[in-house]
Every structure is written in structure tokens, then in C-alpha cells.
Amino acid sequence: MAVALQASAQVDVSQAWVRATVAQQKATGAFLQLKAKTDSRLIEARSPAAGVVEVHEMAMDGSVMKMRAIPALDLPAGKTVELKPGGYHIMLMDLKKPISAGETVALTLVFEGADKKRETVDVKAEARQLGGATAPADKDAHKH
């Protein structure tokens, strides 16, 4: 669930979510869909939950997939740009505390239009637990 607080935003933000973390984990990703009315760029992201927030892309480095920070993410007019696991994402680093599934994480996104006008959009992203190898043991599991 995502709520963009500015109804008339230049860039529509939807489907925002953050990957829940396990204890000791200091970084995680935020994912969402962006659709700009006119050519824009995502130039900055912030969150009170993290000390450092960067926009990352995944890129091949030889035969290894690595992520790296990019200065801006292009948002062509009318095109939905999806930030998702394995692709572009907003990297939350230096987390102030673990993020549990169901929690709401506040994100602030800064967009810049072709006219250099900046717009700030506040987003609430719900934390979700992704299944798979990194999932912690289910504390509610019953043994019989």
C-alpha cells in the first residue's frame, strides 16, 4: 500500500514497499513504481529509518551482478518505471533499527522536472517479509 500525500504530484508513486529485515541487518531495499507526467528524474531519496539512502541500479560487473549508486533515475513521461528486487531500488543503509513486516516506513522522494523544478513527495511504504533463504525461523512454528 502506498499513499502519496500530494494528490497533484508531478510523479505518481504507487506500490511502495520495503523489504523487512532481520536482527543485525543494517541495510534493505525499498521498491515502488513511478510514473511521471512529463520527463523527470528521481534525484534524491530520504527516510527517517535510515542514516544513508541511495538510488541503486543492478549492473553486470563481468559475470557478477552488482549494485551501485546512480546520481539520478530517469523517468520518461508517461512511462511506468518499476523499482523492484533485482533491478532499480532505493537502498536504505545504516538502519536505525530492524524493520518488521507490517511496519510503515516513511520515504521522501525528490523529483526534478526538465525545467529543473523540484518536487518532494512523501510516501508511506509497508514493510513486507520476502520468503526464501534469508527468511528467519518462524517464531510461531509449532513442534508436535
Ligand SMILES: [Cu+2]
Ligand atoms: Cu542497493
